[in-house]
Amino acid sequence: MAMATFARRKAYLLARNFSNSSPDALRYSFSLTSFSRGFAASGSEENDVVVIGGGPGGYVAAIKAAQLGLKTTCIEKRGTLGGTCLNVGCIPSKALLHSSHMFHEAQHSFANHGVKFSSVEIDLPAMMAQKDKAVANLTRGIEGLFKKNKVSYVKGYGKFISPSEVSVDTLEGGNTIVKGKNIIIATGSDVKSLPGITIDEKKIVSSTGALALSEIPKKLVVVGAGYIGLEMGSVWGRLGSEVTVVEFAPDIVPSMDGEIRKQFQRSLEKQKMKFMLKTKVVGVDTSGDGVKLTLEPASGGDQTILEADVVLVSAGRTPFTAGLGLDKIGVETDKVGRIPVNERFATNVPGVYAIGDVIPGPMLAHKAEEDGVACVEFIAGKQGHVDYDKVPGVVYTNPEVASVGKTEEQVKALGIEYRVGKFPFMANSRAKAIDNAEGIVKILAEKETDKILGVHIMAPNAGELIHEAAVALTYDAASEDLARVCHAHPTMSEAVKEAAMATHDKPIHI
Secondary structure: OHHHHHHHHHHHHHHHHHHHOOHHHHHOOOOOOOOOOOOOOOOOOOEEEEEEOOOHHHHHHHHHHHHOOOOEEEEEOOOOOOHHHHHHOHHHHHHHHHHHHHHHHHHHOHHHHOOOOOOOOOOHHHHHHHHHHHHHHHHHHHHHHHHHHOOEEEEEEEEEEEOOEEEEEEOOOOEEEEEEEEEEEOOOEEEOOOOOOOOOOOOEEOHHHHOOOOOOOOEEEEEOOOHHHHHHHHHHHHOOOEEEEEOOOOOOOOOOOHHHHHHHHHHHHHOOOEEEOOEEEEEEEOOOOOEEEEEEEOOOOOOEEEEEOEEEEOOOEEEOOOOOOHHHHOOOOOOOOOOOOOOOOEOOOOOEEEOHHHOOOOOOHHHHHHHHHHHHHHHOOOOOOOOHHHOOEEEOOOOEEEEEEOOHHHHHHOOOOEEEEEEEHHHOHHHHHOOOOOOEEEEEEEOOOOEEEEEEEEEOOHHHHHHHHHHHHHOOOEHHHHHOOOOOOOOOOHHHHHHHHHHHOOOOOO
């Protein structure tokens, strides 16, 4: 009865949202249209689905397609599955973030808890080895999932020779043709370069090079104050680097809620991370032992020199479609290289689909996974669904910052009357007990209906706490609904309950 009630409620909400949505919003909304195309009729094609790219979007799409009974092949040029995220992104960075946090805690916090020792030192090769072991185990794990689900795996660089054929230059040196009734482009993204800056992965590094430095730089300059730059800056800052972040925009992490962003920056500054905002790099000199950056204000003005041992370029990412042969088969791209798709992830070429970082939307591994599942559900004649308004985002620094839904700035821009509820972790008993009480929960709710519009958390483990809010938004919950859920005591998640109480009425513990 409860599930039937929810299904009726969801159908009503979807219909209501469709009537109020813009064409762009509809593009990524749940599709209620009938399918004009299922499987192409061609007896010579061996696969129902071919996936180009074995990252989070690609490998998940391949597994899901196989689970739905579709004969599936995945093509991956790297030779190891998991894409940027697993090999040189999300996973190794989180391994180093955790290791560096342990070192920092040992230096600065253990004594307060009565744990004392004479000295603590860094064994960087061992730290890197632990990171590499985690990556290796996980990549092998995905290969195991491919075998379990009977997904064929071709290691090599794939390019279209027709809308139903992919030529693969294999890593072994040969070539093979993989045929598919439906082909999914899941090739992810690459580091965005900056004019005049050449990445050599030694003195000037991308996030890939920053994950594999052989020694701790005395001075590290991070160009770009987004998620990746701040995370990698945090790693090396904890290990002893003097970190300076140079950002062209007036704020760090521009997509973040403004109030949370300000508190976050203050927290990072307390950790001795320096910021040069509204500043651009206009010159680079690598002729000496280190790097000399020539900087000037974003609006123009006097130039200054900033010296570093290593410069991390972290100015965002760009869709990776090089060498795919999209022009050969007529797949359209937009001015920034993304592939436009419809609500079923179909490109303008019948039988060719695209997901993840190569299409519009947030460039996040978990978003790509959802794209992959929805895409193959559509291919299989089912209904897929990804709501990009409810994709959580997390910055894995310490404290972490996590959010889902709209920021206060976005709510204001929409002209919605709203209420705000906040609760600081300084008033949370678990946070006080473990002596880690920096942070806040902030909830935005529509004034008239009390429907939650957005939740923003800065706290230890904010990335875990945010999913309660994601579920609440998915079910169109009110702040009162969240406030009336019984939370175990003492837990960090009680701060979410108290913030919901503050939004709907009044909190108890502040």
